[in-house]
Amino acid sequence: MTAEAKGAGLMIGVDVGGTKICALALNQKHEVLGRSRAKTGAEDGLDAVMERIEQCAIEAAKGAGGTMKDVVRLGIGIPGPVLPGTGTVIFAPNLGWDTVPVASIMSGRLKMPVMVGNDVNVGTWGEYIMGAGKGAKSVLGVFWGTGVGGGIVLNGKLLEGKNGTAAEIGHTLLKVGGRKCACGKRGCLEAYCGRLAIAADIGRAIRKGQTSVITELAKGNLNRIATGAIRKALVRDDAVVCKAIRRASRYLAEGIGSAVNLLGPDRVIIGGGVSELLEVDPSLMTYVQSKIRKRSIQESMRDVDIVLAKLGDDAVAVGAALLAESGTVS
Amino acid sequence: MTAEAKGAGLMIGVDVGGTKICALALNQKHEVLGRSRAKTGAEDGLDAVMERIEQCAIEAAKGAGGTMKDVVRLGIGIPGPVLPGTGTVIFAPNLGWDTVPVASIMSGRLKMPVMVGNDVNVGTWGEYIMGAGKGAKSVLGVFWGTGVGGGIVLNGKLLEGKNGTAAEIGHTLLKVGGRKCACGKRGCLEAYCGRLAIAADIGRAIRKGQTSVITELAKGNLNRIATGAIRKALVRDDAVVCKAIRRASRYLAEGIGSAVNLLGPDRVIIGGGVSELLEVDPSLMTYVQSKIRKRSIQESMRDVDIVLAKLGDDAVAVGAALLAESGTVS
Numbered sequence: 001m002t003a004e005a006k007g008a009g010l011m012i013g014v015d016v017g018g019t020k021i022c023a024l025a026l027n028q029k030h031e032v033l034g035r036s037r038a039k040t041g042a043e044d045g046l047d048a049v050m051e052r053i054e055q056c057a058i059e060a061a062k063g064a065g066g067t068m069k070d071v072v073r074l075g076i077g078i079p080g081p082v083l084p085g086t087g088t089v090i091f092a093p094n095l096g097w098d099t100v101p102v103a104s105i106m107s108g109r110l111k112m113p114v115m116v117g118n119d120v121n122v123g124t125w126g127e128y129i130m131g132a133g134k135g136a137k138s139v140l141g142v143f144w145g146t147g148v149g150g151g152i153v154l155n156g157k158l159l160e161g162k163n164g165t166a167a168e169i170g171h172t173l174l175k176v177g178g179r180k181c182a183c184g185k186r187g188c189l190e191a192y193c194g195r196l197a198i199a200a201d202i203g204r205a206i207r208k209g210q211t212s213v214i215t216e217l218a219k220g221n222l223n224r225i226a227t228g229a230i231r232k233a234l235v236r237d238d239a240v241v242c243k244a245i246r247r248a249s250r251y252l253a254e255g256i257g258s259a260v261n262l263l264g265p266d267r268v269i270i271g272g273g274v275s276e277l278l279e280v281d282p283s284l285m286t287y288v289q290s291k292i293r294k295r296s297i298q299e300s301m302r303d304v305d306i307v308l309a310k311l312g313d314d315a316v317a318v319g320a321a322l323l324a325e326s327g328t329v330s
Numbered sequence: 331m332t333a334e335a336k337g338a339g340l341m342i343g344v345d346v347g348g349t350k351i352c353a354l355a356l357n358q359k360h361e362v363l364g365r366s367r368a369k370t371g372a373e374d375g376l377d378a379v380m381e382r383i384e385q386c387a388i389e390a391a392k393g394a395g396g397t398m399k400d401v402v403r404l405g406i407g408i409p410g411p412v413l414p415g416t417g418t419v420i421f422a423p424n425l426g427w428d429t430v431p432v433a434s435i436m437s438g439r440l441k442m443p444v445m446v447g448n449d450v451n452v453g454t455w456g457e458y459i460m461g462a463g464k465g466a467k468s469v470l471g472v473f474w475g476t477g478v479g480g481g482i483v484l485n486g487k488l489l490e491g492k493n494g495t496a497a498e499i500g501h502t503l504l505k506v507g508g509r510k511c512a513c514g515k516r517g518c519l520e521a522y523c524g525r526l527a528i529a530a531d532i533g534r535a536i537r538k539g540q541t542s543v544i545t546e547l548a549k550g551n552l553n554r555i556a557t558g559a560i561r562k563a564l565v566r567d568d569a570v571v572c573k574a575i576r577r578a579s580r581y582l583a584e585g586i587g588s589a590v591n592l593l594g595p596d597r598v599i600i601g602g603g604v605s606e607l608l609e610v611d612p613s614l615m616t617y618v619q620s621k622i623r624k625r626s627i628q629e630s631m632r633d634v635d636i637v638l639a640k641l642g643d644d645a646v647a648v649g650a651a652l653l654a655e656s657g658t659v660s
Contacts, residue, residue, distance in 0.1 A: 081629055090629055138492065150592070154484065161594015162468065165630035173588035173625075175505050176522075176581065185625060192506075251506065258503035262480070262589055264491015295503075295515060299411055299420055300495035 010066050011073045012057045013126075013321030015119060016040065016049070018079060018094030023056035024317040025064035025071075030130055032314070034063025042095040049095065054109055068110065075115040075324030076102060077122035077316040081164035087116040090164060115324040117158075119316045121167060124151020125158050126319025127269050131310035136267035141309070142169055142256055143272035147182070148190040152263060158323070169259050170194065174251055189255035193248035195274050199225035201244040212240035227273045231280055245277055245284065253288045256306075257295025264300055268292065271309025278308060340396050341403045342387045343456075343651030345449060346370065346379070348409060348424030353386035354647040355394035355401075360460055362644070364393025372425040379425065380432075384439055398440065405445040405654030406432060407452035407646040411494035417446040420494060445654040447488075449646045451497060454481020455488050456649025457599050461640035466597035471639070472499055472586055473602035477512070478520040482593060488653070499589050500524065504581055519585035523578035525604050529555035531574040542570035557603045561610055575607055575614065583618045586636075587625025594630055598622065601639025608638060 010033070015022045017040060025034035036059030038052045053076065061071055080092030087103020107114040117125070124133070124141030133139045133153065141151035150169030152159040159166045170190035171183055178187030182196075191197055203222040206212055213236055215222070217229040233241035256268060270278065270288070278285040289306045311318055340363070345352045347370060355364035366389030368382045383406065391401055410422030417433020437444040447455070454463070454471030463469045463483065471481035480499030482489040489496045500520035501513055508517030512526075521527055532544055533552040543566055545552070547559040563571035586598060600608065600618070608615040619636045641648055 152592070154489065155487075157485075159484065159594070161630065162596040162634060163594060163629050163632050165627050166592065166594030168591040168627055168630070171588075171591045171627055173503055173505075173584060175503075175508075175517075176584050178505075183627070187505075254503060254506050258501075259592060261498040261501045262482070262496065262592060264489070264493060264496030266492040297495050297498055297501055297513065299493050300491065300498070302493050304492060 008066070008070050010061055010064055010071045011321040011325050012060055012071050012075070013317040013319065013324065014053055014056060014074070014076045015316035015320065016053060016076060016078050016095070017119070018042070021049075021052055021056050022313070022317050023053075023060040024314060024321060025060040025066070026318070026321045027064070030322070032318070033065065034060040036060045036063060040095070042097075046097070046100060050105055050109065053106065057110070071112065073115070073321070073324040074106070074110060074112060075117070075122070075320030075322070076106065077117055077119035077320040078102060079119045082116050082118050082160075083164050084160040084162075087114065089116065113324075115320070117320065117323055118160075118164060120149035121151045121158055121160065122319035122323055123271070123311075123315035124153060124167070124269070124319065125323050126311055126315040126317075127271065127309050128153045129322045130318055131315065132269045132271075132307045133267060136265075136305075138263070138265040139267045139269055140169075140256070140259055140263055140265040141269045141271065142252070143309075144252060144270060144274040145194070145272040146196055147194045148252070148255075149272070150259075152265075154263070154265075169255060172255060172259060174255055189251065192251040193255070195227060198230065198244050198248045198274070199223070201247065202230075202240055205240045205244065210240050213238045214241055227276065230274075231277060234277055234280055246287065248274075249278075249284055249288050250291050253291030254295050257292045260292065260296045260300055260304070266304055268304065268306045269309050270306070271311075271315060275308060338396070338400050340391055340394055340401045341651040341655050342390055342401050342405070343647040343649065343654065344383055344386060344404070344406045345646035345650065346383060346406060346408050346425070347449070348372070351379075351382055351386050352643070352647050353383075353390040354644060354651060355390040355396070356648070356651045357394070360652070362648070363395065364390040366390045366393060370425070372427075376427070376430060380435055380439065383436065387440070401442065403445070403651070403654040404436070404440060404442060405447070405452070405650030405652070406436065407447055407449035407650040408432060409449045412446050412448050412490075413494050414490040414492075417444065419446065443654075445650070447650065447653055448490075448494060450479035451481045451488055451490065452649040452653055453601070453641075453645035454483060454497070454599070454649065455653050456641055456645040456647075457601065457639050458483045459652045460648055461645065462599045462601075462637045463597060466595075466635075468593070468595040469597045469599055470499075470586070470589055470593055470595040471599045471601065472582070473639075474582060474600060474604040475524070475602040476526055477524045478582070478585075479602070480589075482595075484593070484595075499585060502585060502589060504585055519581065522581040523585070525557060528560065528574050528578045528604070529553070531577065532560075532570055535570045535574065540570050543568045544571055557606065560604075561607060564607055564610055576617065579608075579614055579618050580621050583621030584625050587622045590622065590626040590630055590634070596634055598634065598636045599639050600636070601641075601645060605638060
């Protein structure tokens, strides 16, 4: 097969995160043929980031044996709301962006149609088409990481919401008047079970005098406990960490159950960095599943699966390429 | 105009409640030409209720100057989940029903296609097409009564959910591990702001020794305070009642704001018996609106209206007729 034939009809998906940009090149059969990554370096300004997105796309196309001439579609996932039908990012705190017409800028640079979507929405779309959502009609995707993000597909359509802000499950209520969330409101789900909340819980327990292997694993920096350290502590059955994770899992499950009562999906997909812990300890996944079912209206869970995501870190880039293909987000 | 001409092409919508059945006959222009009502008498058994639904339909058609031969479509709203695509009511506690194929039974009796939907969903559809939702693309309807029901229309389609249980905003979380709800779970929105919860709050205050005109208005029966009595006390600026209503309003608003973060509708419609209080005291409506906006992600509320329902008690019957017309619920 020649490079030209191999590269023909490529779709590129780009995941623009706060720290890194990842691009994937897919062929028409949805096989990942090329990939590339770069530091985002948002502090260098908008033009620099746009340039890096373009370079990543070129590299991914090259990895797939082609050039940008072989690319027929490009999609981008951004950590912020995107105004439906415009490809304009309303704001993206991790990038320091405020009203950036990403689709227009990038399609001008690349001379091709560019689709832009919110990263978690786009990641859910990726799971829906190629990952854990295959075969479902409607899915609720929950991405459990530093914060808690969500994506909703209903009857085959991604829900964006009037202002591109739909599916923000991390900012649905867990407890009215409760803990202060990073968003400024009180009682959000994220404030109880995001990775930062879990780390804070562990820190509190230790400051109260409980002992934990996490003190050593986190190298003394209890304010910045990484998921990797939590995982190691969990494997070692550390009481403080196990308790914190179990509590966070319960909170997550209550929030998901509450959302199920509103949405009635036929599949719930749990992904994101912290969800790896549910793979480490299958009894924890069983616990989450049972708590979701307990919180939901019984009838709403009939024949509803609660599963782990399958695409891992590729979800957003894959989803961006697939959305660009289907054209349902502009 | 002859009776025949007047009655031609009628659509009938029937609202089957726990205590009464209401039927409306609409013409093709969506004008209400006839109406009738009867006691439900669910204790007389399923056949008796089906018979009364049929009689109500006949009476409504007659009121519109026609007969059942002039009726082209019939829709029914039921207080319980309806399995999508079947017209089968899964359960309806207020009617004592468990798995009743209402569409099949009634279409057999009436020899015409019959559509069946959940009453609150159907009521939201009525508001969407003919009431406070006119012109919106996506609405969240919240019906504030004895309990709190919800209906969701997204991009012109009623959301039913996998098992017909979607839009149950009354059973979304307000406070994890909180008050016991009638559904058996803890912390549901309904347990904090439904009419029964408001009455319980007022009762508690009075038993603690606070004085209120409601004691007289409720004729001593503090366990069964009607909305009418609450309204009168509110008009008379009764401190205990004002405080209870304000608290319930805040809880309702927090729950709605949380749901907005998930759904991103372009209009929120508040209806139901208790919502009349928001008409009695416009400052209360302003309070609810401001609390919803405060709870929601700021961006999600841009150009989103929060309005009162317009169809009152007719919403379900009107919506049932309109759903039968559009055929989106079977």
